[in-house]
Amino acid sequence: MRIASLARTxxxxxxxxxxxxxxxxxxxxxxxxxxxxxxxxGPAAFLGDPEQKxxxxxxxxxxxxxxxxxxxxxxxxxxxxxxxxxxxxxxxRLIEQDKVDVIVGGTTTGETMAVVPMVEQAEIPFISxxxxxxxxxxxxxWVFKTPHTDRMACEKIFAxxxxxxxxxxxxxxxxxxxxxxxxAQCLAAAKGRGIEIVAxxxxxxxxxxxxxxxxxxxxxxxxxxxxxAGFGEGPAIVTRNYRQLGIAAPLYQSHGVAxxxxxxxxxxxxxxxxxxxxxxxxxxxxxDSDPQKKVVLAYKREYESRxxxxxxxxxxxxxxxxxxxxEAMKKAGTTEKTKVRDALQSIRGWMGTAGVxxxxxxxxxxLDLSAFRMLEVRKGAWTEVK
Amino acid sequence: MLALAAALxxxxxxxxxxxxxxxxxxxxxxxxxxxxxxxxxxYAGQISLGHAGFFGVGAxxxxxxxxRYGWPQLAALAASTALTAALAxxxxxxxxxxxxxxxxxxxxxxxxxxxxxxxxxxxxTGGPDGMGVPPLAAFGAALSGERxxxxxxxxxxxxxxxxxxxxxxxxxxxxxxxxxxxxxxxEAIGIDSARHKVLAFVLSAVFASVAGSLTAHYSGFITPSRxxxxxxxxxxxxxxxxxxxxxxxxxxxxxxxxxxxQLLTVLKEYExxxxxxxxxxxxxxxxxxxxxxLAAAARRFAR
Numbered sequence: 231m232r233i234a235s236l237a238r239t240x241x242x243x244x245x246x247x248x249x250x251x252x253x254x255x256x257x258x259x260x261x262x263x264x265x266x267x268x269x270x271x272g273p274a275a276f277l278g279d280p281e282q283k284x285x286x287x288x289x290x291x292x293x294x295x296x297x298x299x300x301x302x303x304x305x306x307x308x309x310x311x312x313x314x315x316x317x318x319x320x321x322x323r324l325i326e327q328d329k330v331d332v333i334v335g336g337t338t339t340g341e342t343m344a345v346v347p348m349v350e351q352a353e354i355p356f357i358s359x360x361x362x363x364x365x366x367x368x369x370x371x372w373v374f375k376t377p378h379t380d381r382m383a384c385e386k387i388f389a390x391x392x393x394x395x396x397x398x399x400x401x402x403x404x405x406x407x408x409x410x411x412x413x414a415q416c417l418a419a420a421k422g423r424g425i426e427i428v429a430x431x432x433x434x435x436x437x438x439x440x441x442x443x444x445x446x447x448x449x450x451x452x453x454x455x456x457x458x459a460g461f462g463e464g465p466a467i468v469t470r471n472y473r474q475l476g477i478a479a480p481l482y483q484s485h486g487v488a489x490x491x492x493x494x495x496x497x498x499x500x501x502x503x504x505x506x507x508x509x510x511x512x513x514x515x516x517x518d519s520d521p522q523k524k525v526v527l528a529y530k531r532e533y534e535s536r537x538x539x540x541x542x543x544x545x546x547x548x549x550x551x552x553x554x555x556x557e558a559m560k561k562a563g564t565t566e567k568t569k570v571r572d573a574l575q576s577i578r579g580w581m582g583t584a585g586v587x588x589x590x591x592x593x594x595x596x597l598d599l600s601a602f603r604m605l606e607v608r609k610g611a612w613t614e615v616k
Numbered sequence: 617m618l619a620l621a622a623a624l625x626x627x628x629x630x631x632x633x634x635x636x637x638x639x640x641x642x643x644x645x646x647x648x649x650x651x652x653x654x655x656x657x658x659y660a661g662q663i664s665l666g667h668a669g670f671f672g673v674g675a676x677x678x679x680x681x682x683x684r685y686g687w688p689q690l691a692a693l694a695a696s697t698a699l700t701a702a703l704a705x706x707x708x709x710x711x712x713x714x715x716x717x718x719x720x721x722x723x724x725x726x727x728x729x730x731x732x733x734x735x736x737x738x739x740x741t742g743g744p745d746g747m748g749v750p751p752l753a754a755f756g757a758a759l760s761g762e763r764x765x766x767x768x769x770x771x772x773x774x775x776x777x778x779x780x781x782x783x784x785x786x787x788x789x790x791x792x793x794x795x796x797x798x799x800x801x802x803e804a805i806g807i808d809s810a811r812h813k814v815l816a817f818v819l820s821a822v823f824a825s826v827a828g829s830l831t832a833h834y835s836g837f838i839t840p841s842r843x844x845x846x847x848x849x850x851x852x853x854x855x856x857x858x859x860x861x862x863x864x865x866x867x868x869x870x871x872x873x874x875x876x877x878q879l880l881t882v883l884k885e886y887e888x889x890x891x892x893x894x895x896x897x898x899x900x901x902x903x904x905x906x907x908x909x910l911a912a913a914a915r916r917f918a919r
Contacts (some may be wrong), residue, residue: 270889295667308881309881309887312839312841313841313842314746314832314837314839314841314842315642315835315839315841315842318640318835318837319635319639319642319878320881322634322635322638323635323638323878325635326633326634326635326638327632327633327635327636339745340745340746340839340841342747342833343746343748343837344746344836344837344839346837347748347836347837362745364745405672405735405736406744407743407745409739410743410744410745411743411745479766
């Protein structure tokens with residue numbers, strides 16, 4: 231019995247290998263090929279894994295509903311493990327060998343930026359799932375992205391701080407790519423908004439105690455609010471230390487920790503912490519009048535019932551990327567690359583999990599600050615601040 | 617030697633598209649590093665777990681000098697190679713007195729330091745998100761296109777193999793092999809062990825640095841993910857897998873370790889499992905590495 235199943239597995243593997251070597255055969259109804267390169271394993275797996283699952287799930291669903299333009303969709307996906315060099319090689323493979331019609335992928339900013347020159351040269355629509363502003367600023371002809379940028383997060387946080395009368399603030403950030411990029415964007419965004427950054431502390435990856443940095447902030451005169459840019463375990467430690475030191479100023483976190491995991495890790499210390507996040511996080515508690523409710527709730531239910539794990543905004547970015555590509559193909563009525571690109575940048579008022587997308591030739595992300603909701607932790611759950 | 621050159625010249629006949637060229641170029645660049653590293657590991661018998669660091673100095677040296685300071689690319693390449701050589705010499709003098717685990721630890725530390733500096737000095741290096749690198753250009757013409765790059769990398773690979781083979785047959789190479797056998801015995805017959813070890817170390821670092829510079833220019837973008845400890849391990853694995861003390865083994869090792877993951881992507885989740893199994897099976901059935909074990913088998917068969 232066991233041997234038989236082993237043999238079957240082996241046969242399957244060989245068939246797979248054979249298929250890999252065979253060139254894509256010419257058929258009357260070729261599927262539309264969606265290429266993806268994602269960090270499904272490695273340090274960025276918590277981003278890449280839900281993205282991969284989302285793409286698989288929705289391509290299956292689209293195919294069950296008859297496909298797009300009367301053609302089926304086929305997903306060609308590679309795991310980069312977060313390595314920019316691998317991302318480049320896989321992107322070349324998608325373009326040259328797999329001859330995909332559109333690329334949705336690039337989990338991290340490094341992976342995305344590494345393939346941008348190639349995509350521009352090959353002239354293929356590419357929708358990135360990474361955060362940094364540099365991806366779409368300056369605008370690149372063929373490169374789009376779906377997640378909010380870190381600059382938007384800073385602006386949203388600063389607006390909320392200002393409305394609470396806080397203008398002298400302290401910054402504490404980690405040393406990862408996300409943390410550093412957000413710190414730089416916040417420093418830039420503070421200028422011209424009347425926000426003064428009076429302290430700027432940092433901690434290393436894997437640090438288990440941030441009391442030293444936070445004590446410095448506590449002893450800085452006149453700090454009215456504190457912003458922590460980071461994701462993973464660091465922000466949870468900052469939150470716990472923050473309460474232990476009894477700092478009275480309100481604490482803000484970034485969209486990088488917008489998940490239940492953060493509340494679990496910080497425990498009661500998270501109470502009262504505010505952060506900007508997409509509506510997906512509070513899908514159920516959105517009022518029925520909210521135009522985003524239908525989309526985010528449907529995605530959340532679909533994902534959670536299929537994979538039996540909590541939905542994250544990162545998977546939502548992949549949903550938005552795939553659906554925008556499909557929308558553009560429908561709009562263009564073809565998969566011809568120039569026409570799809572033109573259709574992509576003419577999409578207006580399209581509702582995704584991240585917010586309303588208003589793309590244009592000068593804006594290849596298309597989200598504005600309304601895409602972010604300011605959330606506060608109340609009784610161990612996210613609540614929208616009105 | 618001639619067979620390698622012929623194989624490299626004939627390979628493009630089976631390349632169907634630019635992706636195949638891409639993989640071949642990456643194999644070639646890795647092979648150059650492996651050939652250099654093999655001089656140190658295979659012949660001198662010294663371990664280095666920090667060669668990704670030298671790769672990084674070369675790559676980022678070229679990137680920073682040409683992108684941030686506007687140096688001509690070839691000058692940037694030469695300067696970063698010189699910097700790597702100086703660094704390897706300065707560090708090699710004291711640490712090559714260490715043996716076994718201690719040497720491994722010291723080289724590991726070196727690699728980690730380089731990778732931390734690159735990830736934190738974001739004003740120069742762009743930090744964890746990486747930085748763009750201008751294409752390789754000389755005498756007013758930019759090298760672009762996979763075909764041109766393939767020709768360059770293939771030529772450099774042949775050159776490195778030729779250099780390595782010559783070195784091994786030189787008095788220096790014999791001294792290295794004597795060191796590998798027994799350091800005490802080698803010193804007893806008058807071999808300056810420190811000098812020879814440092815020379816092998818510097819040479820292998822230079823190979824890694826040049827390949828690093830070229831990789832940066834070829835990719836047009838470089839991130840710290842290539843400068844990590846894991847990449848150092850990958851490089852050592854190429855040498856051990858192909859066969860220590862075999863220059864062609866290093867080339868074969870680099871080709872398999874770079875190419876195999878590309879082939880195995882069709883297995884999806886099983887990719888890493890199968891890849892690991894292939895590595896294990898190779899080391900069990902070819903304990904001396906692929907090329908030396910197969911060569912020995914071929915000799916037995918011929919007899």
